[in-house]
Amino acid sequence: MALFEEVESFDKEKWTLVFDGAYNGLGHGIGVILISPENQFIPFTARLCFDCTNNIAYYEACVMGIKEAIESKVKVLEIYGDSLLVINQTKGQWETQDAKLILYHTHIKELTKCFEKITFHHIPREGNQLADTLVTLSSMFKTSIGQDVSVIKIQQKNKQAYCLSIEEEPDGMPWLYDIKSYVKNKEYPLGISENGKRVLRRLSTNFFLNGDRKSFKRFSSPWPFSLWGMVVIGLIEPKASNGH
Structure with a gap:
């Protein structure tokens, strides 16, 4: 992704946050990737169980990511998102007129006080595919309060599936x-x-x-x-x- 080419310089204090939120036919979902200075990727995702617009979903994703960073004791944070509206409103470059979005904007300003340095950056949607994938996953799964969701297991396979299909016991004879x-x-x-x-x-x-x-x-x-x-x-x- 283009994003990670921009943040190659190593900084032992700086964390990176990538967020995304959207609505599709399956529901509302938000996704966040928190990246440590050692380039460790920590994903977070959530399904929004209330009606909202795409802009609200983006704000929800941004807030969730910032709160996760606060819990991780992050002090220097760079935030990337593909919502031009949310990024520019958060940076103060665009005026926030929607009453619902003003509440989110004010909430984010309070959260940013927990950091020594925090910056917001816009990236193209094609550069935010990983967080976008989390959004799609979260919108597909319906869960209830207190219900555990199984961990998604990602494996690396070095052989074709048919190579692992033999189940017979060895007969002790040479091949x-x-x-x-x-x-x-x-x-x-x-x-x-x-x-x-x-x-x-x-x-x-x-x-x-x-x-x-x-x-x-x-x-x-x-x-x-x-x-x-x-x-x-x-x-x-x-x-x-x-x-x-």
Whole structure:
């Protein structure tokens, strides 16, 4: 996000707050990301269970983020939001005329007294995607007072899902056992599917039994007859192209 390119300089005292709020067909939601000086991301989100406008939702998100920062003992805070109205009204650049928004504006001014330094900055909406995602999540879940909401678990997967789908217990046999049985006796394992048979036949073309049929080797290049242990007797027809 463009925001984090702007705040790359390390400051052991400065925290960053990103907020967003919106209404969609699922309800009202607000989201906040509090970022520590060590670049640790702390997300907060809430569903608004009362009627409000988008501007009120933005103010609610801003207030929630500031209160979370106060609880975390933050003293230097930079606040970023994609609501031009809320940012400019909070900075005093735009006049606040809506009676409902005046209450929020006054409340934020009181909260800012808890900080040694606090600044407000506007960012484009495309630079606020993380907080916007929290808004969408919070608007989707309906909860009651006192009801716990399960933590959203985020995992990192390094393998495709089908690679982890085998549940059979190991049989103690080496991985070449089934291939060797097929090459030696043309036998399939019990319970094998038709697709499994095709795979086994294809794999078996890469191997051969050598000598006493106990030694199992894999083709890596064409082998001469001497290594196969074969003796050819009789006339070969047709002749090779070189006359032999």
